[in-house]
Amino acid sequence: MKNIIVLFGTLFLFSCQSTKKFNQKLTQPIPAAQLQKDVDYSYKKLKQLHPKLNWYISKEKLDYKFDSLKKSIQKPMTGLAFYKEFSQVVKNVGQGHLSVSASLRKFTKKETQAIKKKGKSPFSQFDFEYIDNKLIIIKNRSRHNIKANTEVVSINSEKPSELISLYSKRIASDGFNTTFFNRYLGKYFGTYFTFDKGKMQDSLQLLLKVNDKDSLFIVKRDTFGTKSNQKKLKLSKKERKEKAKFNSKYGYNKDTKTFTRDFKFLDNDSITAIMSIKGFSNGNSHDFYEEAFTTLSVANTKNLIIDLRNNGGGRLNEIADLYSYLVSQPFVFIDDYEVVSKTSFLHMNYFKGSGYLTKFFKILGAPIFYPLFYFKTRKQENVTYLSNRHSKSRKPEPNNFKGKIYVLINGGSFSASSIISSNLKSNQRAFFVGEETGGAYNGTVAAQMPLVQLPKSKVKLKIGLAVVSASGKTEIVGRGIFPDKEILPTLEDRKNNIDPELNWILEDIRREKEVEILNKPQNK
Numbered sequence: 001m002k003n004i005i006v007l008f009g010t011l012f013l014f015s016c017q018s019t020k021k022f023n024q025k026l027t028q029p030i031p032a033a034q035l036q037k038d039v040d041y042s043y044k045k046l047k048q049l050h051p052k053l054n055w056y057i058s059k060e061k062l063d064y065k066f067d068s069l070k071k072s073i074q075k076p077m078t079g080l081a082f083y084k085e086f087s088q089v090v091k092n093v094g095q096g097h098l099s100v101s102a103s104l105r106k107f108t109k110k111e112t113q114a115i116k117k118k119g120k121s122p123f124s125q126f127d128f129e130y131i132d133n134k135l136i137i138i139k140n141r142s143r144h145n146i147k148a149n150t151e152v153v154s155i156n157s158e159k160p161s162e163l164i165s166l167y168s169k170r171i172a173s174d175g176f177n178t179t180f181f182n183r184y185l186g187k188y189f190g191t192y193f194t195f196d197k198g199k200m201q202d203s204l205q206l207l208l209k210v211n212d213k214d215s216l217f218i219v220k221r222d223t224f225g226t227k228s229n230q231k232k233l234k235l236s237k238k239e240r241k242e243k244a245k246f247n248s249k250y251g252y253n254k255d256t257k258t259f260t261r262d263f264k265f266l267d268n269d270s271i272t273a274i275m276s277i278k279g280f281s282n283g284n285s286h287d288f289y290e291e292a293f294t295t296l297s298v299a300n301t302k303n304l305i306i307d308l309r310n311n312g313g314g315r316l317n318e319i320a321d322l323y324s325y326l327v328s329q330p331f332v333f334i335d336d337y338e339v340v341s342k343t344s345f346l347h348m349n350y351f352k353g354s355g356y357l358t359k360f361f362k363i364l365g366a367p368i369f370y371p372l373f374y375f376k377t378r379k380q381e382n383v384t385y386l387s388n389r390h391s392k393s394r395k396p397e398p399n400n401f402k403g404k405i406y407v408l409i410n411g412g413s414f415s416a417s418s419i420i421s422s423n424l425k426s427n428q429r430a431f432f433v434g435e436e437t438g439g440a441y442n443g444t445v446a447a448q449m450p451l452v453q454l455p456k457s458k459v460k461l462k463i464g465l466a467v468v469s470a471s472g473k474t475e476i477v478g479r480g481i482f483p484d485k486e487i488l489p490t491l492e493d494r495k496n497n498i499d500p501e502l503n504w505i506l507e508d509i510r511r512e513k514e515v516e517i518l519n520k521p522q523n524k
Contacts, residue, residue: 025079026198028078030457032074034457035073042086042454050093050098050445051445057094079103083101084196087100087171088170095464096415098464099171120221122204125141131491135151136152136494137208144217149497151208151209152208153214154206163196164185164186168182168185170192174414174480175440177436177437177479179437203218203221205218206219249287249288251283258278260277260283266506272303273305274307280311280313280318285315303403304401306430311413311414311416312414316416320333323424326405326430331396337466337468339385340465344386376388404431405431407430408433411437414437415439418481419468419469422473425472426474431484431485434487434501435483437481439481440478441479446464447468449463487504
């Protein structure tokens with residue numbers, strides 16, 4: 001027992017020293033020669049793993065970009081300063097999934113517990129949107145009395161428009177699309193503010209426009225709204241089980257206290273329904289779609305509206321499942337993955353997010369798992385492909401929806417939401433309303449995305465390993481899915497709680513119903 005205590009004590013001290021050493025390095029300037037090596041290392045990794053590095057930029061131009069960055073580094077700089085320069089070069093690849101992030105200060109276990117005790121960070125208490133060159137708060141979870149759609153004049157004395165303009169230089173959309181930046185950076189404004197400052201914020205000075213006057217709010221870490229401050233309702237075992245099942249089906253997010261999926265009828269006669277999907281990433285989506293489309297079939301619903309606005313994507317399984325309810329003929333959902341080599345998927349994060357028990361069984365399964373991916377690849381005309389189950393023909397669900405489909409899209413519709421939209425668009429199965437998607441029509445580079453940390457600067461590079469593309473394609477290279485009816489909401493729409501895209505669809509349904517009545521033969 002004494003030896004065990006000594007062992008754990010040694011490990012604890014080593015961990016604390018390691019954390020302290022890491023944090024010290026973050027603030028220390030790194031010699032130019034070492035940063036130049038990081039540039040070479042990153043480009044080597046991109047060539048080794050990324051299958052479409054020159055989809056939107058020629059090899060010669062990309063070579064020049066990396067070479068120019070390397071030559072420009074003539075004096076020491078911190079990892080944070082390097083991140084700000086490096087990310088602007090990686091952006092030229094034109095892949096939204098290819099992301100760069102700065103390493104932030106690490107915390108010891110004791111520090112983490114102390115921070116957790118203080119409560120939620122200031123940024124996590126709000127949801128933001130960037131619209132008409134204004135940053136607005138669309139959801140407030142803080143103890144401050146701030147109404148939805150309140151405009152943010154400044155954050156810590158900095159103007160949001162200037163910050164958004166700065167951050168947009170460090171991220172890429174898929175291809176040459178421009179609608180992605182404002183939607184994405186509005187949604188993840190807090191994340192990029194944190195990267196820019198190189199540290200998490202414990203407090204914020206928010207200057208807000210309230211009743212046409214500028215009002216200052218000091219927002220600090222707070223336990224308001226956390227479990228410890230909420231009265232717990234006593235539920236029976238059966239009630240807890242039912243609640244957990246419901247939350248999983250609708251994709252409950254405990255941090256934002258919202259549901260990822262929603263479904264409802266918009267009229268009393270069940271003629272029109274709307275399915276709102278904020279992401280394809282959590283919960284038991286299979287049960288949700290099965291229940292929703294059974295309900296639509298029984299109700300003989302004529303119109304289905306699918307809201308994919310600001311849906312950043314998620315699971316391929318989920319969108320393939322959803323698509324099987326939207327078509328009536330057998331289909332191939334995506335092409336085989338295009339990869340760099342037969343060993344590309346050996347770099348995937350096989351053990352990521354696994355507990356000790358899961359890792360144990362994964363170790364046992366590794367001798368089968370890795371060779372399986374290796375032998376599923378083939379080379380054809382100098383291109384390497386990896387087969388997957390979604391590139392096989394699949395039958396539609398028996399209760400597939402046969403009525404008219406409208407899809408709401410905008411620049412925040414990315415990745416998986418663009419892939420399903422590509423198939424719906426190419427098969428002319430849906431009418432699209434809104435704004436060009438942030439994700440490309442002809443596919444994206446994603447699937448497995450290992451995180452590569454550069455040795456000296458500790459900057460992190462997330463690289464997609466495979467081209468994921470819908471079976472439908474367009475001749476327009478590097479652009480998203482264009483709406484059949486373009487409608488761009490304004491700040492005034494938000495302030496007046498008006499949804500112009502949805503309103504247009506409802507009006508279109510009303511017009512079609514009137515025409516149908518007029519053309520209906522009259523009984524004599």
